[in-house]
Amino acid sequence: MGINLTRRRLVESAAALALAAVFPGRASLADAAPESFEAALAAARGQTVYFNAWGGDSRINDFIGWVGKEVAGRFGVTLEHVKLADTAEAVTRVLAGMIAGEIDGGGIDLIWINGENFAAMKQQDLLFGPILHLLPNMKYVDPLTKPTILSDFTVPTDGYESPWGMAQFVFFYDTARLQVPPANPTALLDFARAHPGRFTYPAPPDFIGSTFLKQMLLSLATDRAVFGHPLDPAQFGAATAPLWDYLAAIKPHLWRGGESYPAGSAALRQLLNDGAVDISMAFNPGDASSAIAQGLLPETVRSFVFDGGSIGNTHFVAIPFNANAKAGALVVADFLLSPEAQLRKEDPAQWGDPTVLEMKLLPAEARQRFETLPRGVATLAPQELGPILPEPHPSWMVAIEARWQQLYGH
Secondary structure, eight states, X not given: OOOOHHHHHHHHHHHHHHHHHHSTTHHHXXXXXXXXXXXXXXXXXXXXXXXXXXXOOHHHHHHHXXXXXXHHHHHOOEEEEEEESOTXXXXXXXXXXXXXXXXXXXXXXEEEEXXXXXXHHHHTTOBOOOOGGGOGGGGGOOTTTOGGGTEETTEEOTTSSEEEEEEEOEEEEETTTOSSOOOSHXXXXXXXXXXXXXXXXXXXXXXXXXHHHHHHHHHHOSOGGGGGSOOOHHXXXXXXXXXXXXXXXXXXXXXXXXXXXXXXXXXXXXXXXXXXXXXXXXXXXXXXXXXXXXXSSOXXXXXXXXXXXXXXXXXXXXXXXXXXXXXXXXXXXXXXTSHHHHHHHHOTTTTOOOOOSOGGGSOHHHHHHHHTSOOOTTOOOHHHHOOEEOOOOHHHHHHHHHHHHHHHOO
């Protein structure tokens, strides 16, 4: 899987020493990691894993429900989906447990996480691991072809996250009402001016709303390199000025005059389905096809991206340092990487979320099933998605979200 054993042991030792320096006794907690996946399987039987994951999409909720049935039948693990509106809720709970001295028996066993939340948890030693070397299904993952598996929003993952899906930001539109979608920010602004009220975006810090801000930030920037480094406050004004100028220009032409925003991607998708707006967005190239397959959008909807590329990343699961069911969480994380689970997840009739697996590493039968999987009428081919724009360092988005709230939050 491309992770050097000596380096891994050095990382594990450094992590254990760091934990011991902050919390006496937490080093022994790291030593409690199963020696092997077989040991995790034995310890996991009978455990309940509380999986804290965003609960704002019925398709994703149904997939997690299917995972729960599978791990219960195969491994004797009970999976409880704790549905979150914002992943930061779970991060706050783990941090509160650490402050209270709750070094074991925590109420969160697995978190769907990436980006800002991962950076915050890693910085504050809130994660259990490294874990990747314990997951057999990582043999089907190739970080060389998907480098965002090793770096989450520019922050090295160091084996503390397990990948379970790929993402690339796309827009979609209804061809019954819009024939030629805007190909860049300027064209989008022209569209909004010509069709008042027919475009909007979710309110940050909703994940899709924040991703739209990142997309516009990078699309409008004259120098993207600055966003790959931690924020220097002295650079914030000049580097982000094009974004604020753009948002100010488009606001009067948004749905409801920009006085209110959809609460999330599901609400925005419903507006598109109802004919209230002409453009929606998602961080999943298969989202529109999946929504069409489930009757959530009309069959005339298609996807598009800006000419200059779109934001892309990997999303992960991670285990908090004080998780009560670490073995069970490892078993669930590994099952999420299985070809069976990844195939179901990528199926647009189920979720439509792209796999993290590398086709050349799969057994022939599994590879054929992926290759013959229907992609859906609204899913762009890989070559049509264009270049992937790397995520900014999380510190930029913390400041940008705060500034957006000052300007437009109510």
